[in-house]
Amino acid sequence: MDSTFATPLAQRPLEHGCDLVVHSATKFIGGHNDITLGVAAGSRDLVDWLWGFAVLQGAVASPHEAAGGIRGLRTLGVRLAHQSESAMKLASALEGDRRVASVRYPGLPSHPQAELARCQMDLMGGLVTFDVVGGLDAGRHLVESTGICRLATSLGGPETLVTHPASTTHVSLLPEELEAAGIGPGTIRMSVGLEDPDDLVRDLDAALGSG
Ligand SMILES: Cc1ncc(COP(=O)(O)O)c(C=O)c1O
Known part of the structure; x- marks a missing residue:
């Protein structure tokens, strides 16, 4: 695993x-x-x-x-608690937004395996995936428009990072391979960092624009 x-x-x-x-x-x-x-x-x-x-x-x-690695372990607890709380806040805000087609986060009751996650996980983690309305162009536009959230492929650090797999990391996959991997043209993966979650909500709101 x-x-x-x-x-x-x-x-x-x-x-x-x-x-x-x-x-x-x-x-x-x-x-x-x-x-x-x-x-x-x-x-x-x-x-x-x-x-x-x-x-x-x-x-x-x-x-x-x-x-x-040892230094990181000392603060993992506080970092992950903050990141999980912020991720839940962001996932909830995005889920209620008309410019967002769907949100995947195990802490959301709408997640198909929310119950399993609740039994198995003590914290829901800092990774949130969502699909913007408008597909490829809208996804690319979002990751190029954020101010606080940076466009980069790693995860788990202090900065919030966003990726648009269909135009970057997974650009070489065929449409059917993307679908099998659960990646849509407007899918965004976000690794929530240690910033104030309200700043992140405002950043995404501005980057989503008029939708
Ligand atoms: C889930 C997961 N496992 C393993 C790796 C590989 O990690 P590393 O770069 O430390 O070899 C990555 C890298 O992105 C990852 O996201």
Whole structure:
């Protein structure tokens, strides 16, 4: 299970029967967009096997990355609580907006797996996905119009980042592949940061324009 989006504070897949859990600690665990690091958790046997493989491949964390990971862990709790609360606020604001076709956030009662998320997750995390009315052009326009939310592909850091997968990260996919991945022409992925959520609501409101 890749549990990067949830972090170990929001969800613990080993308790739900998974054998091995990996996290890109580059994201929420590091939390400052300044390290590249990975974490794996599981049974002794599996972790020993992975460790041997990692050493053979030379995938060893540098002192800077390791120290950044430890520093990030100290503040993960407060950061993720703030990001989850802000994400819920933004998801609710977007859901009621006529310029937005749909919103996906596990904390929203409208999410198809809201009940499962409620049983399984302690926090709902900082990732919100929404589809703007107007498709490709409207999606591209939004990510180029925000002031506080920056257009970049990473997630889990202090700054709110937005991506428009159909015109950037997933531009090479065929229409049917995009659909299978749940990506529409107007889909926006937002990693909510540590800013004041009211500022973020105002930023998105202005970027959505007249719709
Ligand atoms: C869910 C998820 N897992 C793993 C990775 C890979 O992370 P890293 O860049 O630390 O190797 C990413 C990177 O975007 C990710 O989003």
